[in-house]
Amino acid sequence: MLDDGTNSLEFKKFFKLDKDNLKIFTFFNKKIFKYEKIIENKFLYLKNILKKKGIKKHRAIGYFIGSPYVELDILTVEQYNFYIKNVLDKNKNINFIYVPHPREISDNYNKYNFLKILKSNYNLELFLINNSFYPKVIVGSYSTLFLTIKSIFGNQLDLKSYSFIVSAKKKAQRYSVYYDRLELINNYFKKNNIFTKKIIINV
Numbered sequence: 001m002l003d004d005g006t007n008s009l010e011f012k013k014f015f016k017l018d019k020d021n022l023k024i025f026t027f028f029n030k031k032i033f034k035y036e037k038i039i040e041n042k043f044l045y046l047k048n049i050l051k052k053k054g055i056k057k058h059r060a061i062g063y064f065i066g067s068p069y070v071e072l073d074i075l076t077v078e079q080y081n082f083y084i085k086n087v088l089d090k091n092k093n094i095n096f097i098y099v100p101h102p103r104e105i106s107d108n109y110n111k112y113n114f115l116k117i118l119k120s121n122y123n124l125e126l127f128l129i130n131n132s133f134y135p136k137v138i139v140g141s142y143s144t145l146f147l148t149i150k151s152i153f154g155n156q157l158d159l160k161s162y163s164f165i166v167s168a169k170k171k172a173q174r175y176s177v178y179y180d181r182l183e184l185i186n187n188y189f190k191k192n193n194i195f196t197k198k199i200i201i202n203v
Contacts, residue, residue: 003025003026003027003028003041003144005144006142006144006181006185006188008026008028008032008033009028009032009184009185009188010181010184022035022037023037023038023039024037024038024039025038025039025041026038026039026040026041027040027041027042027043027147027148027151028147029191032188042151043148043151043152046125046126046129046152047152049129050129050152050153053129056131056132056133056134057133057134058133058134058135058136059133059134059135059136060093060094060095060136061094061095061096061097061133061135061136062091062094062095062096062097062135062136062137062138062139063096063097063098063099063118063124063135063137063138063139064084064087064088064096064097064098064099064115064139064140065099065101065124065138065139065140065141065143065145065146066098066099066100066101066104066109066140067101067104067140067141067142067143068101068103068104069141069172069178070104070105070108071103071104071105071108072103072174072177073172073173073174074172074174074175074177074178075164075166075172075175075201076170076172077108077111078203079166079168079172079201079203081111081112082201082203083141083162083164083199083201084112084115085114086162086199087139087162087199088114088115090162090197091137091139091160094136094137095116096115096116096139097115097116097117097118098112098115098116098117098118099118099124100117100118101143124145124149125145125148125149125152128149128153128157129152134156134157135157136158137157137158137159137160138157138158138159138160139159139160139161139162140161140162141161141162141163141164142161142163142185142186142189142196143161146159146161146189146194147188147189147192147194150192150193150194159194160197161189161194161195161196161197162196162197162198162199163182163186163196163197163198163199164198164199164200164201165179165198165199165200165201166201167200167201167202168201168202168203
């Protein structure tokens with residue numbers, strides 16, 4: 001079994017598999033699985049490529065890691081828009097580029113016309129490795145990318161995670177699904193020295 005994002009943190013809940021014949025290939029801490037047949041993914045190949053690239057300079061550019069909160073009915077378009085703008089306000093004087101999640105619909109993220117959209121044939125990890133410079137900061141909300149980037153790049157990149165609490169009476173239908181997992185994901189991020197700030201969404 002390969003990693004499936006932060007769903008791996010709830011292995012027993014999400015994966016009803018034949019455990020007798022199962023091997024897990026993962027970069028997550030193996031203790032979370034409580035399972036013996038584990039192959040650790042240490043990203044050695046990617047780290048070797050990164051080492052050969054040498055030292056890179058940082059530029060006043062940031063990447064905003066997108067999430068399919070609208071598509072999953074966790075936030076409304078208006079609420080996600082509010083969230084994005086609040087994150088940008090906390091990171092001024094940086095030109096941000098939005099990195100859409102594979103499950104985001106272009107009709108939705110194209111509405112964020114205040115942001116450039118990254119169009120690349122590579123996932124963000126490979127894009128960063130092959131790019132000629134490092135961004136000043138990478139922001140987003142509980143994306144697995146934070147964990148993989150931290151594992152590959154160590155402390156070379158500044159990662160800022162922002163969660164959200166919807167205080168408005170109007171909540172998207174599946175908002176509670178996100179809220180119920182907040183503490184679990186946040187605790188794992190903390191153990192990996194990725195700290196999260198909260199944004200209150202009141203629209």
